[in-house]
Amino acid sequence: MTPEELKKVQVAKTVDARGTACPGPLLEAKKTVGTIKSGDIMEVLSADEGTKSDLPKWCAKQGHEYLGTIEENGYFKVFMKKK
């Protein structure tokens, strides 16, 4: 999805992992995805560069759909749809 499209998606849950370094964002995503329904969208906020590659790969392995990443001021948002 384009950044413009991502800004408009309905997010079911936001994971704010900006205060943590790797593997914090990945673990928080793993814990939170279990609390949302299939088809729901989750966004993960992170300032950890490794998260940008970790989460898309994790989505691919777990069967979730990686929707894209938006850069913000000093952090970024990673969007995914639960399988």
Add this chain to the structure above:
Amino acid sequence: MEKKKLCIGLYSGSVDKLTAAGIILSGAVADNMHVDIYVLLQGARAFRKDIGDNPDKLQMAENPALKAEFLQSLKTLKVKTWVEFFRECKTISEVKIHICGLAGKIWGAEKLDDFIDIADDICGIGAYITATQEADVNLFI
């Protein structure tokens, strides 16, 4: 789908390698792996109840002169301690921690109760070897 199995032979009892083990473990549980950790010689000492998360009682495997800097960086970056990593991972996926009986005895700890409460059982080397044969991935730290 059957879960992939990771088997870790955790020989080290140094704070830097234990932290690395905790980070690797986090990645494994995020991937829904079933993890068996076999705590061997030096590792068993670190798992003793009176040692665990006390960095004053743990050495660094490498760059020992930088231990204070290393610990301060972990704190600044809000990285969990090795025990916190292990404890959290046990709540996320199937992680079993087995302490080598001989290793425990070497360090004066014989009963499960002598170790931090994340340890699941005390085992012999046969259990570790069997687990290595059954695992999809083996690591020795």
